[in-house]
Amino acid sequence: MLSRRLLHDLSDQGEITDRWAAALHTVPRHRFVPDVIYLHERGRPGNDLVPLRRADDPGRWLELVYSNEAINTQVNDGHPAPDGTGFEVTSSSSQPSVVAGMLAELDPQPGQRVLEIGTGTGWNAALLAHTVGADNVTTVEIDPTVAAHARAALDATGYGAVTTIVGDGALGWPDGAPYDRAISTVGVTTVPYPWVDQTTPGGRIVVPLTNSYHSPGVVVLTRHDDGTASGRLAGPASFMTLRAAREPRVNGADFTAPAIAKSTTDLHPHRVAGNRDAATAIGLRVTGIWWSWQTTGDLGKLWLYAPDTRSWASLELRTHPPYPVEQAGPRQLWDDVTGAYRWWLESGEPTVTDWLVTVGPDGQRIELQL
Numbered sequence: 094m095l096s097r098r099l100l101h102d103l104s105d106q107g108e109i110t111d112r113w114a115a116a117l118h119t120v121p122r123h124r125f126v127p128d129v130i131y132l133h134e135r136g137r138p139g140n141d142l143v144p145l146r147r148a149d150d151p152g153r154w155l156e157l158v159y160s161n162e163a164i165n166t167q168v169n170d171g172h173p174a175p176d177g178t179g180f181e182v183t184s185s186s187s188q189p190s191v192v193a194g195m196l197a198e199l200d201p202q203p204g205q206r207v208l209e210i211g212t213g214t215g216w217n218a219a220l221l222a223h224t225v226g227a228d229n230v231t232t233v234e235i236d237p238t239v240a241a242h243a244r245a246a247l248d249a250t251g252y253g254a255v256t257t258i259v260g261d262g263a264l265g266w267p268d269g270a271p272y273d274r275a276i277s278t279v280g281v282t283t284v285p286y287p288w289v290d291q292t293t294p295g296g297r298i299v300v301p302l303t304n305s306y307h308s309p310g311v312v313v314l315t316r317h318d319d320g321t322a323s324g325r326l327a328g329p330a331s332f333m334t335l336r337a338a339r340e341p342r343v344n345g346a347d348f349t350a351p352a353i354a355k356s357t358t359d360l361h362p363h364r365v366a367g368n369r370d371a372a373t374a375i376g377l378r379v380t381g382i383w384w385s386w387q388t389t390g391d392l393g394k395l396w397l398y399a400p401d402t403r404s405w406a407s408l409e410l411r412t413h414p415p416y417p418v419e420q421a422g423p424r425q426l427w428d429d430v431t432g433a434y435r436w437w438l439e440s441g442e443p444t445v446t447d448w449l450v451t452v453g454p455d456g457q458r459i460e461l462q463l
């Protein structure tokens with residue numbers, strides 16, 4: 094079980110409702126997290142995800158499982174390097190406050206049928222089972238090894254009636270439809286239509302939306318009679334994406350084009366990368382741009398890069414403006430980002446909840462609706 098003190102703290106901070114605190118307390122997370130978990134080791138070059146084996150340090154393992162942190166449970170699709178390390182998290186148990194927040198948005202009621210995409214450890218499926226009844230929960234996982242671990246954990250904890258499916262969750266699970274609720278614990282840029290189609294009219298669908306520039310957060314959709322679903326963004330969340338939709342790993346060696354444009358700006362990098370409302374708008378208006386922050390003491394550099402054309406740009410934060418800007422490659426990334434930022438300012442600085450997401454058989458639209 095999660096520590097009472099942690100749940101109490103989260104409840105006090107308004108991060109988790111009493112209903113879900115009680116569920117998290119009842120369904121023991123440590124029975125679902127595998128014995129080997131992976132920790133980021135800062136500054137380690139290459140494979141920076143290092144295994145922590147429960148047998149080697151049971152106290153540390155338990156402390157992490159009892160913390161309000163995501164726990165990395167698989168790296169490199171289950172194929173770590175010979176020394177056990179990895180470079181990419183491919184399965185995890187999400188942060189308890191995020192899990193509780195998404196379940197609160199989903200608001201499943203006893204007896205309702207629920208579809209979950211991304212079984213992972215099985216913990217979220219068990220929380221759903223605890224709430225709606227195990228035989229009302231269907232969960233889909235793409236990785237057979239991950240799914241087998243979850244299956245065993247569900248059986249061992251009394252939630253054996255949950256239906257676990259090994260397959261591509263983007264297709265939902267039509268054999269179990271219709272569902273009253275659907276929840277994805279994998280991020281998507283575009284909500285797959287089968288999730289809408291397999292949800293009953295009036296039903297609710299909760300999905301973390303991802304975006305290379307800035308993941309907008311969790312969208313809460315309501316399924317309508319006409320076959321579409323629409324809804325607004327709720328809390329922030331950052332999730333791994335569906336396996337097939339993963340972006341190739343960005344490799345620094347691909348971004349060697351010399352700077353072809355040098356300029357300066359008075360715009361502080363925080364304005365375009367550190368403000369959730371602005372970054373959400375920029376991410377929805379530019380395509381395929383990523384950013385990272387390189388710290389140097391109190392200052393640093395904002396790097397922008399676009400793998401499609403190997404374009405890059407940088408903004409060097411100095412003690413005061415103007416800040417030097419460099420751009421390289423066919424795309425002028427700083428110009429793209431500041432153009433989108435200006436649009437956001439001129440549009441009255443809309444917040445994340447001003448965006449309406451609509452999903453139908455023809456695809457997904459995200460539009461400003463104040």
Ligand SMILES: C[S@@+](CC[C@H](N)C(=O)[O-])C[C@H]1O[C@@H](n2cnc3c(N)ncnc32)[C@H](O)[C@@H]1O
Nearest residue numbers: 184211212213214216217234235262278335336
């Ligand atoms: C953040 S983890 C899920 C956490 C999980 N709900 C839990 O309680 O532990 C995301 C999971 O989605 C799985 N996944 C990735 N792509 C998928 C896909 N196309 N279909 C189904 N599952 C997928 C990953 O293998 C991973 O186990």
